[in-house]
Amino acid sequence: MGKSILHITNGDITTEYLKRLNFTGDFITWREMLCEGKTTTDVGSEKFWKTRFDYLKTSYNVSKEKFIDFTLKEYRTLCSKKSNDEIVLWFDYDLFCQINMIAVISWLKRYRKGRQISLINSGKIIESQKLKGISELSENQIQEHFKNRIALSQDDIEYADYIWQLYCSESPLRLETVHKFNPMSPFKHLHNALEAHLKRFPSIENGLDKVENIIIQTANKYDLNSKDALVRKLLKEQGIYGFGDIQYFNYLERMQKAFTSFNPVKLSRKGKKALENQSNFYGDLRSEKIYLGGAKKYSFLYNNSSNKILQITT
Template identity: 25%
Template structure:
């Protein structure tokens, strides 16, 4: 049996459990940077690797090595009687699930049975945020709870991946207006993705808007700020590296929207500076004006951001959220 899981924290616990099988941690962040319909193509991988190194500090060579290793393991799936996909309700997980369902939809499964376990709640946990919350005994209660992946799930996963990696958002918006019940968490997760697009009112995505709202109330240290914003937008499944990248953009340029008072740089993949938590984040006057809709972030500062397969850049962009 092969278990494909969403992260090292849960993967480590699964390895400690009495649930039989090997564990493949799918190490990707499809919510950050350029994402292509065929990510394993050499040119696409090179573009993505270069972006992730620049944006969040993931070394290009390490990204390529991990990608190739996990793809080799995935390609050996016929060596296992069962393959179980473990994923959660949020966008971070649903993008991975969509990719894997698309990939399996193009394979001859042979004797291998493809199963899935996707959850958005767990008994006794009031605010369930992910499988990593579970203790080893708790996750062992899920053994055998997985269900066979249906043709409808494979088809919808393939459609979601195609729409997510398209160079325009209309395909995804149209898909979400239809029947997505085969994957019960998909609609909310991918609608959250669309909320990241710049607003027609002021050019801010939902996360940036929430950040400026919070900082207008009072300045904050970055750790508390991340906890607040990630909880508010928990459907995104946003990790700290993704958020530091957003904060870095808000603080960049000649007209920043936030100011960072302190000596420690924002963290990246290489780690967090010891004195990082002592920094204070505040909103600038321009940030206040944009937050209130009295100025437009893209017109003033421009944008260079990927949303799945959509690349928005410059001071006039094709797609905004209304």
């Protein structure tokens, strides 16, 4: 009898793709976006899920019924899978997936101790300059990735869990350096994802984070006739972030002062001045309720010149 495998994937598209390719084993789809909103270290606890539901309800108007049906039922199915010989993690290279991945590993460290955990390192394809997500790979490429999956050592698992603990801490300062000192890590994309995470704190230059700056740059560069067109362009060119359309619409809702119109897309005078760092949106956007992991977003600033995080003292 062959080994019993549990596949934990980054989304429904990947799960359905692997099933179509006749991968054997059990499947769990991790339906969360832990790269946004407050997180706590104790993945799967009552406190953890309450924190996540409060965020999703407030920011995305997610109902309790949807949260239970979409996320919690799948998590409970994961809890019931206790006898698999190997757990294979299918997560992409982007920030969205990498944060979910380290959270899942933290959970596995606590609740599936001693189990073989393997990692699919998606992204790099020999014949392509562009990194590719799992769902963009051909059947042969996916089979090759699966064959070359990496068995995580206990040290690897401890390292991923440690990064998750830091991500959930009240300060992002230690993330600046700790992820750079593990050159042998099998987590090939975590370094870039964490750097992208740190750039989501507001810039000292104009009060906008990296994503917000990309939004106004895109709006200024292209002749776009609607908010939908702007979001489609952002999705196409976003690279490392891996966001969905609802996340960009959420950004635009908060950034209304940067625009005079979305039909067509037009920047406001202040939005245009921010392109040259001649205006600052920190005061317009600041909120005590916005978290990135465990840190309050507007308690820190990102210095683009030094690539350092600065803590705001009150």
